[in-house]
Amino acid sequence: MKSRIDLEGVLARLLDAMLIALGAALASRFTRSSAGFSIVDVAFCMTFAIFVLPWFGIYDSWRGRSKWRMSVNTVFGWIAVQACGLALMFLLHRTALVSRIWCVSWTVSTAVALVMSRLIAYVVLARMRRAGRNLRMVAVMGAGAHRDSVIANIVDSPGAGFRAVATFNTRHGSEPDFSGLPSFGNLHEFAAWVRREHIEEVWLALSMSEEQTVLRVLDEFSGDLVNLRFIPDMRGIAMFERNVVDLIGVPAINLMASPMTPYALILKAIFDRLFAAAILLVLSPVILSIAVAVKLTSKGPVLFTQRRRGMDGRVFRIYKFRSMRVHTEQAGVICQATRGDPRITRVGAFLRRTSLDELPQFLNVLRGEMSVVGPRPHAIEHDHLYRMIVDGYIHRYRIKPGITGWAQVNGFRGETDRIEKMRERIEHDLYYLRNWSFGLDMRIVLATVVKGGLHRNAY
Incomplete structure (x- = not known):
């Protein structure tokens, strides 16, 4: 097994060296410039790649891990090689x-x-694994819903190359065994079976309180070449089911922290700036027309600004097209728009109904204060109220607020005249934070475009 892994690593390094040379040749042909083709630089980079790329972990096993992160590591590794060259x-x-x-x-x-x-x-590997080849056999230790969810994840991810083959019920007698798999209740018998069947992986799907069980398992397998992986049940204590992070050289589990990784934040920031710039450029005639209409139909400024909280609670000024007549509000009190509100102008009613009044917020996106997709920002006065009475409200500040969001495309927008409405909106916002992916952002953007911003609660 070890020699096969070493051979695969050597072949992967040789393939990368060949791709580096091939890329140089193709670039020379594409630019039609043989004078700038430095064979010496290519040779240097091929050599550096052998020593530098392994630092980025791209030759480690990525079985069951993020393809996106592997791609990012590869690009950064290659940039580091180029810098050395x-x-x-x-x-x-x-x-x-x-x-x-x-x-x-x-x-x-x-x-x-x-x-x-x-x-x-x-x-290629995913297809092989779905066909039953190149699999790692996994025995799962645990009991109840957490154990069952871990096994379900294995079953639902056949391309990852894992197969659950047995369980050890840590609460034998009080919790049922997992149906369809051989189950053990005695640790010594379980360990003997793992050794006899040459099982490569043992996953511990346990709660954080089962430290003694973890120590017993570590002691039992201390003399074996079995991969032991601890998958703690964090549902009862963690706000977001996200990753273990490296904190000054020590692994730490985020119980309450931003659920998005640095890679995700970079990807989201790049998309936000590009999308906002494209929207402002393409819709500039529409934006100019709306500005003229607002100015000609009622007295007051074209843009309405209001203080809102952004990521980490930082206050910024949000931009909107003014949709109401200029009026004076009591200090510290925000009166939400209601159906038939006399303050709303005729143009403003159309803008609010179609969400066109939100277009200036793409300027907030370009400034880095907002994102295209995220929880909608509320007035600061509402923040002070709802953070005390709605569980989880404060965690909306973990990421940048958005122009559109999961709550909005699911119908939760407009006036929040009842606490239940705000609770439902926050539940959708927290779902978005727990399940964020670039694909989910694209779904929300597409749903917003398809619906055209129209909704019966927008007034």
Whole structure:
């Protein structure tokens, strides 16, 4: 097994070196510049790749792990290799011999090739695993709903290459065994079976309070080459079911912290800026027309601004097209718009009904204060009220507020005249935070576009 893994690692490194050379040749052909094609730089980078890329973990097993993170690690690893190559070329006074266009083309084409080669390998391995090959056998320890959910995740992810083959019921006699799999109640018998059947993985689906069971299992398998993985049941104590993080060199479990990883935040920020810039550019005639209509039909400024809380509770000014007549509000009191509200202008009623009054908020997105998708920001006065009476309300500040969100596309927008309405909205916001993915953001954007911002609660 060890020699096979080593051979796979060597072959992967050789493939990457070949892709680096191939990327350089293709970049030279594409730019039609042989003068800027530095064979020395290519040789340096092929050598550096052998030593630098392993630091980014791209040759580790990614079975069951994120393809997105693997892709990001690969790109960053390749950029680090290029940086080392350029630094050495600079020290040797050879940078003048390298074409900048060729170098950029080489960097991009090779990054694409390195990522695509891994994604293709992912697809091939997933098909093999679905066909019953290249599998790792897993015995799951635990009891009750958490154990059952772990086994269900294994069954629902056949491409990951794991297969549940047995369980050890840690509450034998008080909790039922898992139907369809052999189950054990004695640890020594279970360990003997794992050794006899050459089971490679034992997953401990236990609660945080079962420390003694974990210690017994560690002691039982201390002399075996079995992968022991602890999958704690965090549902009762953690707000967000997210990852273990490295905190000053020590693994830490986020009980209440931002549920989004740095990679996710970078991806979301890039999408936000590009999408907002495109919307403002494409809809500039519409935005200009609305501004003129607002100005001509009622006295007052075109834009309405209001203080809102953003990520981590930071206060910013949100932009909207003014939809009401200018009026004075009591300090510290926000009066929500109601159906037939006399303060709303005729143009304003149309803008609110179609959500076109929200278009200026793409400026907030460009400024980094908001996101395209996220929990809708509420007036600060409402924040002070609802954070005391609605469980989980404060956690909306874990990410940037959005122009649209999961609650809005599911019909929870407009006036919140009853506490129940706000609770339902917050439940949807927390669902979004717990289940965030780039795909979910795209679903919400698409649903917003398809519905055209129209809703009976918008007035």
